[in-house]
Amino acid sequence: MSTSTAAPPNQVPSPSGPTRLSYLRFLGWSLWLATEGSLAFYAWMTVLTAVFLVGANAWANQVAHGMIVTHMTDHVSWGLYIANFTFIVGLAAGGVMMVIPAYVYNDRKMHDVVIIGELLAIAAIVMCLMFVLADLGRPERAWHLIPGIGKFNFPISMLTWDVIVLNGYLLLNLHICGYLMYTRFLGRQPNPAWYVPFVMLSIAWAISIHTVTAFLYCGLGGRPFWNSALLAPRFLASAFVSGPAFLIVALLLLQRTTPIRQLDGPIRTLTRIVQVTILVNLLMLVSELFTLFYAGGSHASAGWYLFFGLDGHRALVPWTWTSVACNVVAAVLFLKPGLANGRHNRLLALACALAFAGIWIEKGMGLIIPGFVPSTLHEIVEYTPSLTEWRITAGIWAAGLMVFTIALKTALPTLIHPHPEDSSAQVRTASANGS
Template sequence: MAVRHFIFDAIKELFTGSKRYWSWIGFLLILLAHGVSSYVTQMQSGLVVTGMSDQVSWGFYISNFAFFVGIAAAAVLLVIPAYIFDRKDVKEVVLLGESMAIAAVLVALMFVMVDLGRPERIWHVIPYIGAFNFPDSILAWDTLVLSGYLLLNAATLCYVLFLHYHGKIPTSKLYFAVVVITMFWAISIHTVTAFMFSSNPSRAMWHTSLLGPRFIASAFASGPALIIITLGVIRSLTDYRFSQTVIDILALIMTVALQMTLFFVGVELFTDFYNEGHHGASIRYLFLGIEGLGNLRPWIWAALAMNLVAVSILMLHSLRRDMKWLYTACVLTFFGIWIEKGMGLVVPGFIPTTLGEVFEYSPTATEISIALGIWAFGMLVFTILAKTVVAVELGRLKYQDPNPYRPRAL
């Protein structure tokens, strides 16, 4: 009964908003509809409408997948101080962080779906139903960790939010074990994703033990960047308030993580360029081009420039404490890591091919449209969850007993 009231009240809250709110929802729905239309075209014509080929079989979709897995993992940066160390200030926003994790995992899974030529065969990676090939297949592990992480975050969010809706304080004994599991699970989802790349010995650019730590570091840079931007938007558009210390903590984590990311990139560049062998061909193509071909050069140099400017801002305390400069650094970090981890890592791993051939790749309009549709879907999911969280935390959405005067049993 109480669950039904919560669901109905949440739905009513979602249909209540200003013109700006409905304009935002309408904008996302338009992007989503256009993406669905492009996906229908892709389903009818096949992956020939994308820029991918037999030689470059992972492109814009898998690039976004790798990035959003990191965004999902970064939510643990709020979960640990909130639930493990009982930081009251972080608890004010931890539900928003978990909402972002849920949206990011869904986005990551959707990018895998649209990358499949036969998406109806996705059931093959479901345990006990399809040909799961567990534990040999890295894809099987990735399916498990992503699905598990989604369920863990959804369970914690629903439990805490439901009790807040009733004006009650969650019992730590009931969710503490789940939170501890979530901590390690967050690291595992991006580690397993890194293993999907590094376990390919024929792709020299990926076949390095440094890829796992590099993925984690970049996730802990781009994730806090997006969280800070999101919290800033929520603070400016709603009455929801939280402590500035939350922003300070996230900014400090982002600074250190971005420094580590750039250090790892520098180590890779030194290793590949100092005594260049065949394993350095992909890096050379990425940064300098090969035989006059270099579609990815603008991408990686733009990413490197954005990350360097961002880390310079973050390392100066006076600029990092200035919200305008901090937001600038967050935007640069977000898009810099998005390029560096996606188009700057996934695609050049296939170039040159194992036979030494250079087949270039650029995303087509169809791919970009589908990707924007998936981004819109993720933002729509987060908007729905965040609006519910804010309404509950502000007390605007709370349980009203339908029979407040009914006699109690003796």
């Protein structure tokens, strides 16, 4: 950072419209804004940086010594990284639950803060890409995945679809957030033509990222636990619990720590969404369990392993029941009348935390590991992540939270003083005259 970036933020940008340098000034101003804050903010960022550095060091060692430093094996060949990846794709998709009320149902108050959901999507996708990179045996060959430069097995490999939808979703949200924040910096009305179509596209795109990620697994005929038509719908149902749950807690925190006002409405809307999606998710779980255990046979062995253990191997059983307990308790709490009226914020936050933890287990380790246990030749080899895997995972979570925090900091002016009714033609004319 240089002092030149410190100078421009002192002046309110001139209303005469953008100059050639205004985008650079916007970036410098954003950087300045993102590094301003209270003592608590600096403490929070320092902790995240420390955890991130531990993770970065663990990853560098993994690259230097090989994947042998993980506890993955030829039997359980995906572990904690891909488990977190799968869960966080859901988190990214869950952000769309702010976008839909804001743009499809024209909820004004949601519209004013919808950028928070889009920033969550950006942070989550950055984490997804980091988890995929951490899982690669040859990360320096990641360029083989770049269409045109590498050799892209499209459309046959679902992984190439995932590369497209995840990066596309990242670009869409970067554009939408960047455009709105930049126009706010210039003091201009955003032109709906420049972002509303992208927002509409991003709604469909959010569904696609989690659907395609489910297809990665359910398309494998040799893995009965994953090979289920319910997998993609279940992914979406759980994403629409974990995403809004995270956002509710984030909004509650912003309500306490920032001057952003009128968050009650968005919190209420998100709570109502979770009240439904958490029950849909539980219903799908029941449906899947019934099909597995009533029919029985060898297809049920992964289910037995997950819920009751198989031949004395029970590593996942405590996790599974913790997840079920979290989800059921959270569902009951969400049924409490008046939970979203602002007087039970602690209870609401608790319910969200339980739902988030429950789905982290369910869509993470609870989904990936039973795909491999028992193996395709019905061998049972268990898996517990190594310290290196936990370090890298913690580092990536810290990096994601840093991205989200910095993004929110940068967006604060946009959130505190939302653009007025920018979808009304009247204002658009007025702003056109103004500039």
